[in-house]
Amino acid sequence: MEPMKVLVIEDDRTAAAYLAKGLKEAGHVVDIANDGREGLFLAGSEHYDVMIVDRMLPGRDGLSLVELLRAAGNDTPALFLSALGSVEDRVKGLRSGGDDYLTKPFAFSELLARIEVLARRRSAAQPQTRLTVGDLEMDLLARTVKRAGKEIELLPREFALLEYLMRNAGSVVTRTMMLENVWDYHFDPQTNVIDVHIARLRQKIDKDFPTPLIHTVRGAGYSLRAVG
Amino acid sequence: MFRLLRTTTFRVALLYLCLFLGSVGVILGVVYRSTAGFVEGQLHEAISEDVGELREQFDRRGLPGLIDAVRARSAAPHTNSIYLVMAPGGVPLAGNLSGWPNGAPDAQGWLHFAVADTGGPSGGPATAQAVTFALPGGLRLLVGRDMSELDSVRRQIVSSLGWIFAVTAALGIAGGVLLSRSVLHRIEAINRTTRRIIDGDLSGRVARSGNGDEIDRLAGNLNAMLDRIEGLMAGLRQVTENIAHDLRTPLTRLRSRIELTLLRDDEDREAYRAALQDALGEADRLLSIFTALLSIAQVESRTQRDGFRPVDLAEVVETAADLYEPLAEEKGLTFTTEIRERPVVDGNAQLLAQAVANLLDNAVKYTPAGGRVVLTVEGNRVTVADSGPGIPPEMREAVLRRFVRLDAARATPGNGLGLSLVEAVARLHRAHLELDDNRPGLKASIVLPTAA
Numbered sequence: 001m002e003p004m005k006v007l008v009i010e011d012d013r014t015a016a017a018y019l020a021k022g023l024k025e026a027g028h029v030v031d032i033a034n035d036g037r038e039g040l041f042l043a044g045s046e047h048y049d050v051m052i053v054d055r056m057l058p059g060r061d062g063l064s065l066v067e068l069l070r071a072a073g074n075d076t077p078a079l080f081l082s083a084l085g086s087v088e089d090r091v092k093g094l095r096s097g098g099d100d101y102l103t104k105p106f107a108f109s110e111l112l113a114r115i116e117v118l119a120r121r122r123s124a125a126q127p128q129t130r131l132t133v134g135d136l137e138m139d140l141l142a143r144t145v146k147r148a149g150k151e152i153e154l155l156p157r158e159f160a161l162l163e164y165l166m167r168n169a170g171s172v173v174t175r176t177m178m179l180e181n182v183w184d185y186h187f188d189p190q191t192n193v194i195d196v197h198i199a200r201l202r203q204k205i206d207k208d209f210p211t212p213l214i215h216t217v218r219g220a221g222y223s224l225r226a227v228g
Numbered sequence: 229m230f231r232l233l234r235t236t237t238f239r240v241a242l243l244y245l246c247l248f249l250g251s252v253g254v255i256l257g258v259v260y261r262s263t264a265g266f267v268e269g270q271l272h273e274a275i276s277e278d279v280g281e282l283r284e285q286f287d288r289r290g291l292p293g294l295i296d297a298v299r300a301r302s303a304a305p306h307t308n309s310i311y312l313v314m315a316p317g318g319v320p321l322a323g324n325l326s327g328w329p330n331g332a333p334d335a336q337g338w339l340h341f342a343v344a345d346t347g348g349p350s351g352g353p354a355t356a357q358a359v360t361f362a363l364p365g366g367l368r369l370l371v372g373r374d375m376s377e378l379d380s381v382r383r384q385i386v387s388s389l390g391w392i393f394a395v396t397a398a399l400g401i402a403g404g405v406l407l408s409r410s411v412l413h414r415i416e417a418i419n420r421t422t423r424r425i426i427d428g429d430l431s432g433r434v435a436r437s438g439n440g441d442e443i444d445r446l447a448g449n450l451n452a453m454l455d456r457i458e459g460l461m462a463g464l465r466q467v468t469e470n471i472a473h474d475l476r477t478p479l480t481r482l483r484s485r486i487e488l489t490l491l492r493d494d495e496d497r498e499a500y501r502a503a504l505q506d507a508l509g510e511a512d513r514l515l516s517i518f519t520a521l522l523s524i525a526q527v528e529s530r531t532q533r534d535g536f537r538p539v540d541l542a543e544v545v546e547t548a549a550d551l552y553e554p555l556a557e558e559k560g561l562t563f564t565t566e567i568r569e570r571p572v573v574d575g576n577a578q579l580l581a582q583a584v585a586n587l588l589d590n591a592v593k594y595t596p597a598g599g600r601v602v603l604t605v606e607g608n609r610v611t612v613a614d615s616g617p618g619i620p621p622e623m624r625e626a627v628l629r630r631f632v633r634l635d636a637a638r639a640t641p642g643n644g645l646g647l648s649l650v651e652a653v654a655r656l657h658r659a660h661l662e663l664d665d666n667r668p669g670l671k672a673s674i675v676l677p678t679a680a
Contacts, residue, residue, distance in 0.1 A: 185582075190589045191589050193555050
């Protein structure tokens with residue numbers, strides 16, 4: 001993943017410093033704004049690949065900040081951080097122009113995976129009817145999957161899971177992100193149910209081929225990528 | 229006594245008393261008019277008869293006959309009849325009246341006057357009524373009756389009616405006082421109990437009379453409310469104790485792990501890494517408990533129908549089945565989904581999904597390999613049936629409480645909050661969570677109300 005320029009708008013200075021440290025270690029460039037006014041100024045005057053916005057900020061709250069930026073034609077992907085975790089809070093955040101929503105406390109790996117996906121989605125090209133990763137091909141219209149020219153039978157949900165992984169190929173995708181985007185589950189089930197689904201997908205995608213495409217990223221999730 | 233006057237019961241009793249006395253007054257008025265009027269009418273009739281007979285005498289025998297007849301009648305002992313035949317010039321010719329009375333007759337031709345003594349039954353001063361006639365030759369005839377009898381009847385009627393009225397009023401007031409005092413007494417008993425409860429003794433209950441009237445029902449409802457409050461308080465106390473216990477344990481582990489690592493003398497990077505990994509796992513477990521507790525609290529504090537939409541129950545179940553099926557098969561369980569109907573219910577899809585997922589999670593977690601899990605939608609009922617160890621009947625209510633886990637389940641990972649959330653979601657949807665014996669295993673059903 002090439003370096004991103006990230007704007008962190010967070011009034012808790014310690015939390016902002018931790019975020020900046022983690023993002024820098026992941027190879028990204030970080031600017032910090034400690035209140036809404038400063039955040040609005042920075043977001044309006046420089047180009048960022050993604051911004052991380054605390055929902056409750058002094059000066060100007062996160063929701064209205066993103067709303068204002070969107071009204072001004074700024075479409076920098078925004079991820080909301082909030083201590084408010086109900087479904088209604090998320091809906092409100094996404095409706096105001098946010099692209100993703102993460103409830104505090106969160107794992108840093110989760111945040112990193114999400115903003116990388118956001119930044120990549122922005123740079124992605126036109127809508128596609130075919131997805132290709134290495135020798136893996138997915139035809140979204142015919143709903144068929146081929147690897148190295150050989151057709152692979154998938155159940156509908158396996159197809160949806162693979163589609164999500166392929167759309168975000170090269171990025172780390174967390175279990176929570178899969179639950180949200182493939183099953184529309186905005187809560188974490190008590191047992192880890194995702195790993196079994198990935199194992200089944202691996203059986204079909206990777207088992208009979210020399211190079212695996214689905215990689216486990218320890219402490220974070222999975223990533224679909226063609227090595228090399 | 230003043231307090232009594234301020235009570236609603238007494239005021240209502242007083243109002244009823246006034247209305248009652250008013251109607252008694254009207255009835256007594258009618259009784260008076262008909263009795264006194266009857267006596268007066270009889271006297272008038274008697275006078276008319278007299279007049280008729282005297283007129284006949286006069287017609288047949290002329291003046292001497294009339295005078296004879298009047299004399300004979302006036303001489304009768306203890307008579308209450310009054311007669312007078314008057315010659316022109318004011319000379320009385322016959323009769324028992326000393327002179328022609330003053331005054332003019334009324335509209336009906338009746339002359340009312342006072343008489344000193346007629347030798348009649350009353351013997352004293354009395355009133356009299358009479359009719360007068362002019363006879364040929366300037367003569368005048370007066371026929372009347374001493375009315376003292378009627379007066380005494382009237383006085384008697386008025387006095388008895390007065391007594392009746394007074395006794396009714398007295399009984400009414402006494403009844404009102406008694407009634408309001410007994411009601412007041414019972415309400416005061418309720419007030420005493422509530423004051424005791426306000427002072428902190430939640431075990432107090434209002435005594436019931438058992439006769440099923442309004443106050444008895446009020447007492448019953450108060451008691452039911454107090455039972456609920458006491459239950460909630462006990463639940464709160466239990467939750468607080470459980471939180472203290474269930475969070476203290478992992479916190480203590482976390483703390484000792486960090487402390488022991490810091491006590492180490494060597495600088496073994498790997499050991500530090502492992503310790504941090506453990507600490508992170510412990511912190512995540514703590515956070516998941518918090519998240520689960522918060523979700524339950526959020527569901528419980530929601531107002532009914534807040535954000536409710538029509539939800540395809542079968543779709544919710546299919547998604548959950550789809551998510552859990554591989555896990556169940558991995559564990560060596562037979563997993564079946566039976567969608568018999570596709571009911572649409574009013575609800576929150578995410579919360580219903582979470583409830584179904586929690587039930588499936590439990591079924592898959594506790595059913596040993598080789599067992600089966602059956603997920604069914606039938607009517608407005610979602611059922612998760614398994615062939616696991618089940619829940620003994622006496623524990624079925626307890627497991628819905630927060631942090632309550634069966635002893636046999638302690639070895640399996642879990643926080644004892646799963647069924648509490650299902651119960652809270654069910655309650656929010658006005659649904660029931662039913663736990664039954666699946667012989668063997670557990671049959672957990674969420675029974676939703678039909679969409680309006």
